[in-house]
Amino acid sequence: MDIIPQLVLNSIIAGSIYALIALGFNLIYGATKFFNLSHGVMAAIGGYTVFYFAKTLGWNLPLSIVVGVLLAGLIGYALDKLVYFPLRKRKASNMVLLVASLGLFTAIQAIIAILFTSQFQTLSQNISGQRIYEILGGVITQTQLTILISALVITVGLVLLLKYTMFGKAIKAVSDDEEVAKIVGINTNKIISYVFFIGSAIAGLGGILVGFDTGIEPTMGFALLLKGVIAAIIGGVGSIYCALIGAFLLGFVENFGIWQISGEWKDAIAFILLILFLIFRPRGIMNK
Secondary structure (H helix, E strand, O other): OOHHHHHHHHHHHHHHHHHHHHHHHHHHHHHHOOOOOOHHHHHHHHHHHHHHHHHHOOOOHHHHHHHHHHHHHHHHHHHHHHHHHHHHHOOOOHHHHHHHHHHHHHHHHHHHHHHHOOOOEOOOOOHHHOOEEEEOOEEEEHHHHHHHHHHHHHHHHHHHHHHHOHHHHHHHHHHHOHHHHHHOOOOHHHHHHHHHHHHHHHHHHHHHHHHHHOOEOOOHHHHHHHHHHHHHHHHOOOOHHHHHHHHHHHHHHHHHHOOOOOHHHHHHHHHHHHHHHHHHOOOOOOOO
């Protein structure tokens, strides 16, 4: 098997996973203008919800996935209502919001570890029995194909939502200037809460798909958050298109970067890329 086609496929799959995290992160950042670090743990919530309902209680798998996505979204919505909204109401700085999100991330991650232990789990019933597809000389599993399709469908869905619906235009108005949006009659706090629901639900779906592909553990949200944030920054924070471009660029640089060296350098390569962008292109590849 030629290594190049496989590297390309691996890069696309990695980019798709990062995109699912970066899309939700950028959506929330666009509306709030702060780095929501609790976003990463929504992926773990989604994954462990499916694990509990499907593998522990024996629920129907599609229903468990829907519950996992919705629960991640609802928890994100609740965090905004109970924590971020009161802080915004008191005119808290973005640094205060960031620290609060870090505290929530740490607390929720600890709760997951207490409830489910730190043992590695998988959502797949039979990993070795997955259907394998050969594409252009490389191989891809059924789960990985689902990850790719999900990233593309969600991207298209978000673009259509933001461009062609009144709700999407309200989100854009809040992202452009929250004070002006208030003046024209938009309930900005309600819009922001809904954005938290959507962004968190997308992260939850990302965690579920990662669980089927490689497995879940309580700390999984941290690694996914880092890659999602790096993808958002190198693409351009606050834009759906930029998040997608940054995610796939990161996926390709990582996988081709470790072609001739140890895979342990993968995270280091991601951070080197981030540093280069922060120095030479701090607004991202798509923003001048």
